[in-house]
Amino acid sequence: MASYNSFLFLLLYFGGTFVLYSLLPKKYKYLALLAGSWFYYFISTRGNVWALAVTTAVVYGAALWMDAVKARFKKDKATLDKDQRKLRKAADRRKLSLIFGVSATLTVALLLVTKYANFAVETVNSLFGTALANTRIAQPLGVSFYTLEAVSYLYDVKTDRVRATKNPLKLSLFLSFFLTVVEGPIARYDDLGVQLGEGARFDCDRFVRGAERVLWGLFKKVVLADRAAQYASLMFTDFQKYNGAMALLGVLLYTLQLYSEFSGIMDVVCGCGEMMGLTLPENFRQPFFSQSVGEFWSRWHMTLGAWLKEYVFYPLSLSKGFQKLSEKAGARLTPYYAGLAPASIAMFAVWFLCGFWHGAGWKYVAYGLYYYVLMMLGSYTEPLSKRVCDKLGIRRETSKWFHVFRILRTFALVNLGMLIFNAAGLRKAFKMLAFIGTNFFRAVPGKVLLTDFNLRVPDYVVLALATAALIAVSVMRERGVDPRDRFARLPFALRFVLLLFFTLLLIIIGAYGHDYGPVDLIYANF
Amino acid sequence: MDKATIKKQSRGLLRIAAFLLALLAALYALSATVFSHDAAQRRGNNYVRSFSYENEAPGTVEVVFIGNSDAYSGISPAVLWKNCGYPAVVCGAAHQSPLFSEMLLKKLYRTQSPAVVVLEMDMLFDGQGKAVTSQKARCPDGPLQRLYRLMLPERLEYALETELSVIEFHNEWQRYFIGFREPMKNNHGYYFSKRVGKVDEAPNFMAPTEDRACLSADRLGMLKDTVDLCRRHGSEVMLVALPCVKYWTMARHNTVADFAEEYDLPFVDFNSNEYEDLIDNDTCYRDEGNHLNYTGAKRVTAALGERLRETYGDRLTDCRGNEAYAAWDGRRRHK
Incomplete structure (x- = not known):
């Protein structure tokens, strides 16, 4: 293909x-x-x-x-x-x-x-x-x-x-x-x-804007994802040869790979669509700025989330059976929990299907249910955590530190989910998790970073710089600034030279060819 | 559309065309300078061996050997010249695929017109696993199979790689930071090594069997396309399997033999019993039975030279003593 x-x-x-x-x-x-x-x-x-x-x-x-x-x-x-x-x-x-x-x-x-x-x-x-x-x-x-x-x-x-x-x-x-x-x-x-x-x-303008998006998507896929994949794929297979810190880096790089690849390919297809004058639905909206796993899923693979909400969650929760259940719960529970109880049953169906849709394997079911458990925990303990925050004097809506804490917490939970998602089975996922915890500082010769992963020093530097570029663009977008709009305001000659330079850079620093192992599209297998 | 829109769109189209032209020009410029084959050779990039024919004067190559690392380790054009006087090149690189070889030959035919093309057969099985079947290997060659082969993503990728070296050698930029390798000498594509890695325990890998090594239909199709390409250009084709204790098997031999029979091609397998005494497992390999060293290459090249003379003696010319090939005499030795 x-x-x-x-x-x-x-x-x-x-x-x-x-x-x-x-x-x-x-x-x-x-x-x-x-x-x-x-x-x-x-x-x-x-x-x-x-x-x-x-x-x-x-x-x-x-x-x-x-x-x-x-x-x-x-x-x-x-x-x-x-x-x-x-x-x-x-x-x-x-x-x-x-x-x-x-x-x-x-x-x-x-x-x-x-x-x-x-x-x-x-x-x-x-x-x-x-x-x-x-x-x-x-x-x-x-x-x-x-x-x-x-x-x-x-x-x-x-x-x-x-x-x-x-x-x-x-x-x-x-x-x-x-x-x-x-x-x-x-x-x-x-x-x-x-x-x-x-x-x-x-339309020429739309064509150029679309082409710019295609280039950015290719950058994410070829420069970032395919480079991160060299490390992540070997680490998930052979983590026991290294130490916990390196295995943790493997999990982080897999998350980076999956995000850069999937969102990069979405940029490519949406950009191609834009070149033809078609507007394809968006699939990502800076997911790593999410403050909860619920929010994460409203920013990650958005069209799948929207589909499950529209065609599974709503039809289920608005069905007669669920209405009756809601009424019964209302009679016994506080209004907050009365609303939550039937929703949690519908949510179970949503997350079971979400996991199962991803692949034919129990680990995918576990992956979906992992998020279900996290969301339910969050929802059921919400009144309690509100009371705790109030007592500690934390202003949940306005505190910047709390905001950052929630983003980091969500990021950590998402990475744990990625570990389940990419490990070769549930048992291997738990093994890897235990390995990260128990062998974090085990002595491993530093040179393995340069001998085992098809990566050399410049590759790690490119990986770091490209990740920084990805974060910078995401921050701009999160603040409501579209980098393409900014770019469009530059003089034509400068845009011309910059685009040419970027295209050549992409060809030169891309992780493809003899020195790298082939990387298939992850979501194409689903 | 009103006039203003037409004007705006026309200007936009011109700008897009200018961008594409500038991009193409930049790619060709980079391919001719920083990322050229010469530059890659100076930096010791092994993959440039595939293009060894570029170091020869146009129309001077009589025999082309094409394949993967087995080819560039096992055949020495200098030895062939010394023994038979046939100017030859090895166009091979590590894990070189049959499709890349086909694209490479297409480019080679622009400047060279070899009388014989020798296709090394290990490349056919590179990355194909060790599964066997009892079915005779057949090359499916209907119009749909040809269309699928034509539309393989690698085809365009390799075509671009052979055309624009910036794509194939793009990663050379890293060498400016991590240092350059030793420059590569022009050995007509041969990789000179005197290293000895003896075979500890020689397996009976050529025991008779009716099994055939499994091979994807595409692979056989690619081989057939390459044979057709050579025939269209008037070259004779020979199939050869070089000594390799590690990966070669009788099942692989049978698969290639089926193909050779179907397309009426000579097939020389240096692993077969016929050449039992040619290779010494203690002295002829450089890496424990995978690739030949210079000692092994000398013996195999001599035997192959004989086979070439026997089979295509009427088509091949002994060029020793010919003024146009004076440089060959000067470069007979590898060191």
Whole structure:
């Protein structure tokens, strides 16, 4: 697969599609995107397109059917009296729920079968000592992403948020769009789907702004993430050869790698979208400035969080069962806990799914539940911590130190989560954690830093400087300053020279080629 | 669109075009200066061996050996010259892949027209694991397979690397901070080493078997593409496996033999029983059975020279005594 930071993707897949897209009349621009997306998907999967094709067909048919049910009701509405209307409405609602239920189940079943079948087999084997053979089904590229988009589209059609599209090509484009199919962002039809269908005219300013974002994304991926990966990947495999401090650095560098890579690739795809006049949803908003893990997840992989909130949390917590539970809790608990109790059940579903979505393994479930436990602890102890702070005279909302303390605490908790996320299993994660605690200062020759990790002194210096640049840009953004706006205000000649210099710098100091091990996109595997 | 917008967009387009041209010019300028192959050679970068043909005058190379570290350790063009008078180069680097070799050959054919291209076969298995199969190796060659191979991300990457050395040798900037290596001598791509690392216990790695080493369809396809490329340019192709106790196996031999049979190519395996007495495990390797040292290379090159003379004697010219090749006589020795 040509990853989004490869020459092939940028020059050929994106470049070719962009040229075609720019040349076609506005009405037909979506065909260029469709051709580019299908070609990219077909080549990347070597023709393994059946799951995406089935999903598209099911979603297309079900959405049209739901639309037809609603249209029939609208048409018949005038001829029905009030009681008949009520009865018909209830019957139609049941019908819509059935169509939605069946089609969404089929779509999700495809995800489960293709992604989790072997995990299920292995779990059964380890639980019951059986020797069932693994399936030979290959996980389709982007299945976790386009399935969520498909379900959201079905739900939005059911709840009247969008009209079902009659053009199957436009729906297919939405689900297979080459900029989002591998790693997201997870888009909604009323946002991206509509934009893709409409197309946009070429605009030089937007093109340049988009290209600047692509370069920044590549910088994060190629200079930072791929360099950090050289250290982190070996440390997670062989931490016992070193000491706790080095293992801790490995965890920190993995966090840096994951953030720089995922957000960098998002910058690349959003930048490419911007070059074509498309606005893709944002996935990151300076997550490491979060004061709590809850806030962290509203700034990290935002489109996944939004999807889970919109399509799991709200439907669950607004369901009749939960309403009843809320009423019962209200009668027995204080208003704060009465609101929290049913929400914590819905939250369990959200975090279980969040973990499970990430991968077929118990460690991913543990990863999701880790955040669930942290959030629940935070929520249930909130009144207590408020009282403690009040007694200690800490002004929680205004104290700068407390603010910094909360950011650092969240950062530490997130890193612990990353350890679980990247370790080769839960047992290994606990081993590594124990190792960090018990062997922190164990004597290790300093030269291993230069011999074991494909990194030399200049690499560590680049890593430090690039991290500083990343922090500086994040601070600017957190203060509401967009560095690209500042950059755009510079004189043309200066911008020209700076961009040229930055592009050459990227090519020269990038961690690719003979001296570095290859680094695959982490989220492309999900 | 009104006139003002058209004017603004046209100006923007011109600026974008100017930027792209400036970027391209800068990349070529860097490739020709700080990051050039000459500079990489002066700094002792091993990977520049792949481009050893650039040190030869255009149209003078008769034989090209292409492969990975086995090739640059095991074949000495100077010895071949001394024995047979064939001007040859080794275009190989550590872990050089078949696809890179193909891209490299494409560039080589712009200046050279070798009569024979010898493809070293360990590169085919580099990074492919040790799995075996009972299935005969076949090269899938339908239009879709060709399209997949054409669209491999590495293809464009390698094409750019061979075209713009700033991309391949970009990391040389670090040398300004951590110091330069010893400059590399022009040995026509051969890596000279007298180090001896004897094989402690020689495994029976060539025991007869019907197994074939597993190889991705792409790898075999790449080999076929390379063979086709050479044939299109009028070169004869020979496949060779150099002595390697550590990684070579009979299953690998069988896979290559299947391919050689399918495409009617001569295949010389120096690990086979035919060459049992050629290599002394105590004196001919530099690293315990993986790569040959100079002693091993001399023997293998001599044997390979004979094979080349036998097989392609009518196409190859003994250039010793030819004025145009005077420099070869002067550079016969490695030291």
